[in-house]
Amino acid sequence: MKNLTLNNSSKTYLEEKKVSSRISLSKEGKIRFDLAEGLWEKSDLAPLPDRSSASLKNKLSNFFKTDASNLSIHAGADEIIEIIPRMYLDLNDRAIVIVPTFDRLLATNKKVGAEVINFELSTTKNFRLEEEEYQGLEIAIKTKKPKIIWMCTPNNPTGQTIDLKFIDKISGNFPDILIVIDEAYQEYSSLNPEESAVSLLSKHDNLLIIRSFSKAFALAGARLGCAISSPEIISEIENFRTMFNVSTPAQKMGIESLTPSNINLMENKISKIREQMKRFVSKVRSLSNYELTEDSKTNFIFIKHNSKDLFEELYKRGFVVSDWRSAPGVTGQGFVRISINTPSLNRKIFDILEKIN
Incomplete structure (x- = not known):
């Protein structure tokens, strides 16, 4: 991740945040008069939710065999997909998207004025990315110079998976490009973290994986998803996500779904x-x-x-x-x-x- 940087507006926002008048102090064990919450009756829903989703992060870190510092919890995978281009893409920057794919992976880049380059997989090859296609993808990357590459595995809508060796190669060969892997359907393919792109995080700090509770976990109505990446990228995402974005019931449902x-x-x-x-x-x-x-x-x-x-x-x-x-x-x-x-x-x-x- 040598030269992978936030876009100009994101940099400005963080600079302003550094000089904010609000002082960040620990509230642990303190009597709270700062939140202006409703106090009419005792309820689990009266207090604001845990801003950091700490308990859910701990559960997920065990599930993914990774560290809590590699995780950011969101109100659905869609929220993560929307945040990424707003953080990293400026007007007329480029993103390569392997298609066919989930339409949000295309639309989210266009919303910020980026140019979307579709890299098409062949019907005759069952929409699989194999060595010939990978070489073509590398040529497209060198020619078009994108800031983000998006791929979905298992793919929505084709159901095909991308071999981890190609994700490994592309992440290593292009360390200045953010490689985003949508793994919303991964549980249907395998629950083993070693068969997920999560297993490559120790090698590549430009890799970002998106997971969802809406599919195999059957919690679509809870709106719950997570980003998994290097601590540096996760720290940046945490600065841009909405405060208290994941409700208390959603966090509890996520925790419960991860019990043995x-x-x-x-x-x-x-x-x-x-x-x-x-x-x-x-x-x-x-x-x-x-x-x-x-x-x-x-x-x-x-x-x-x-x-x-x-x-x-x-x-x-x-x-x-x-x-x-x-x-x-x-x-x-x-x-x-x-x-x-x-x-x-x-x-x-x-x-x-x-x-x-």
Whole structure:
């Protein structure tokens, strides 16, 4: 991270913050008259939430096998995705995004006036980033000189993963570029930290991983996510996140979800989803007019019909799926994303796919 720096407005903000009239003192053990909280009745929700989410950080540090100084807790992964460009990108700076991908990874850069360069993965190669694609990515980086590179693994919407060796290489070969890895669906692929980009943090201080409680943890309504990076980057993010951004109930739900019994419960649910996915994919492959990505490491499949508009065909029959027909990297190809559901609902949508076929 030799020359990875905040943008000009962020630097100005931090300079002003240094000379702020507010003095930072420990409040531990003091009687508080400074917060102007409601005192009408005793309630866990009357006090402001723990600003640092310290207890949740401690739980997560055990889960990820990392240090609490590597963690920043946020109101959903989306909040982290929104903060990063505002911190590091100036007007007309560049960001490379590997597509197809989660649309927020594209939109967030455009909001600050940055130029977004799409690096497209091939349909014919099952949207996998392999050696040939990696070499092309390096050429694009050297030519376009981005300040941030965004990649999603397991990928939303394709379900494909990026081999850690490529994340390792790109982080090491371009130490002045921020490498952002969206791992929102990582638990579906593996719970082992050694199979996550988190395992590379000790080697690369320009790496930032985003994780979410909205997917396998099934806490989307709580709005809870975390950034995992070097202590230097985490310190910068902590300066820019909203104060008291994670509610007390959300912190408690996050802590509870990380107990051994709930981790085991999640593992069992993931195992069942994998079984359902295997059966569902096998049945769809028996139909002649569909093309879908292989070996999804998530809870969804990426699929298209060879001649019909699959989104429209499903919609008019009462089924809503995720629409990727106009998404960068697959525009005009007719792809949709179908999430694995309950066995009975999976049977229903398969019956419709069979009729459409």
